[in-house]
Amino acid sequence: MWQAQLPTEVPKQNPYTSVSDVQRGKRLFAANCAVCHGPEGAGGRGANLAEPSLRRAPDDPSLFLVIRQGIPGTEMPPGWWVLDEREMWQVAAYVRSLGRIAVENVPGDARAGAHLFRANGCMGCHQVGAGGGRLGPSLTDIGSRRGAAYLRATVLDPASTLPEEFLQMRIVTRDGRRITGIRLNEDPYSVQVRDLSDNLHSFWKDELASLEKQPGLTPMPGFRGRLSARDLDDVVAYLVSLRGDR
């Protein structure tokens, strides 16, 4: 008989985190999870798991329970159908390895970078902690989500690394208003955007004279040639240091 019994106590920390556990977890993930979550956990029908913190699984016991019990009301099935306890922990270890970027040793001075970050107006669009703007992605924990090479490339040439869901749109309404903004939501009949001055807009598409999607465009200026090599190192060091610590 299969019995869906919860272990009486879930360990607070993953007991199986060795390199060979993660390797085994990777193979189990490929066989059982990749069908929905993608072979590298980057998502598909299932959620993107290559993130430093998972919405439904902020710590090890909750990640283990999600794998073990599945998520009722979704297509996430219980893992205990097919995996034993140790295997589920190994999968958890692999999943944790996906989104975690280790602290990198980078040249540059994070403190000087913080100053440059402000001086160059980055806070106008990016949130860091309690402060900052709304137009660009929040950078509060960017150092734990993206590596130094990626951050460096983004600072130099932002269009080269745009996230998939980031889409700039140019809208002209029938009464002649022109709005450039970032898409918040779109469906067959309507579209919602936040414009470059932080105003929220919602339109029926039949109110619009034109709607132009501008993939690859971003309001963020590139800093190639605008920062010295040393300043760039400092800014990257600052971004790497942003790990969402409270």
Place this chain on the structure above:
Amino acid sequence: MKTFVALVALVATGILTQAQVTFDRLRNTEREPGNWLTYSGNYSSHRYSALDQINAQNVKNLKPLWAYQFDALDKAETTPLVVDNVMYLTESPSNVIALDTRTGRALWSYRRVVPKDVRICCGLVNRGVAVLGDLVFVGTVDAHLIALDAKTGSVRWDATVADYKTGHAITAAPLAVKDKVVVGMAGGEFGVRGFVDAYDAKTGKQAWRFWTVPVKGEPGSETWGGDSWKNGAATTWVTGSYDPDLNLVYWGTGNPGPDWNGDVRPGDNLYSDCVVALDADTGKLKWHFQFTPHDLWDLDSTEVPVLVDGEFRGQQRKLMLFANRNAFYYVLDRQSGQFLHGRPYAKQTWATQLDDRGRPVAAPGAEPTETGVKVYPHAAGGTNWFSPSYSPKTNLFYVAARESGAMYYKGEADYKAGAEYNGGGMRNIPGEPGSGAIRALEPATGQLRWEYPLFSPPWAGVLSTAGGLVFGGCDEGYFFAVDAAAGKPLWRFQTGGKIIANPMSYLSAGKQHVAIAAGHAIYAFALEN
């Protein structure tokens, strides 16, 4: 029309008439367009309503009349039936509810407690019931077929169709034929061996079983290398159709197991990805047609076969129209199973063409690999289980089409009872969210007459009506109506939840209604007075 008047009079007194649903009524649904007696509206699966009170001129006045909220937060894929002012619908996991169509209030409900360890690939869903006599039939996710009393919801019989612990389940609405209830099963991602079953409607005793994977030695078994037939899948998880004159039940079959690694199952893998024509009395195979031999992309042929008597190249023929998940549209002779015509209705790159007998010519480089290969359509298909529609009025075939591709990966394939048996995986193509459309095709040629574009690849079926309308739904929660002749948008309503279901239509108190499940509720719409 006389019957409507009589019904209206009875409803006015508050009595809900409950005549027996005979086989004669089921095979002559065109005589009572005010009811919706079987999953796809009629045995030919037209999902067409002969009601015309709601039309292109007045559909702008269509308003929600009531909503019924489900308890469960799982997907709501149900098509309700309506029998004489009572609506029978299902909700997750395998519950049945009878509602009064005028008020939307429940008359009874049957709530099945299913074991916690049922295995199901794609959600604890149910797509609807069948009715015959004074019984309502529902398949359950733990692989039982249950007969309920139509007036009370109490269990008359409970038949075990298969063992749920090996991944068998029932999600499809059964099909009542003559004195039997025909039912398909799910579990194609668990390496089960597929079948179509029939049960005596009165007693629940099994009448016949057709195995969709032949045993070693039987015809067709030569299409499975080694012992691979044992876990061959070819499940039957969407309701089929029936031709009373030929006495044939037509049923689509699912992917071979494992989905994406074909190395372990050399051969064509019959009868996976087929439509099978079965003798309704014995379950004996009359003919089969395989759409995707040796499938490597999870392209279940579990779509609804649409039966139409029509002209094909100057000849009147009994046709079957089939918009397959593999992105090809097919016209078959449903008497013989002969392939007559086929062409893509959505983007596909897995085949270069169909040959004269309808067999696909494999495209080079479309096989899943360890590092992934980009192929169209997405495993979710050019369309999927949700229903197409055929309107005899416009003589057009309507399908909710999906435009998207996927990266397909080949992986290890080790069978373990009750565990997923995929042999690989797939993922969306980064930067390609896909799109969709309601497409109107000419039945005999599959030629596109018009299309109505959708923002995302859809998961909702279509209904056509004598009022000259096609109803459909989309991922962003809109339920909409377009003009059946030209695809012009006429009406829409934001339901507030993703639509993963089929619309249907019926009369309540003499007025035409349209119903659709959306999000975690079902909505009934009628014209504002």
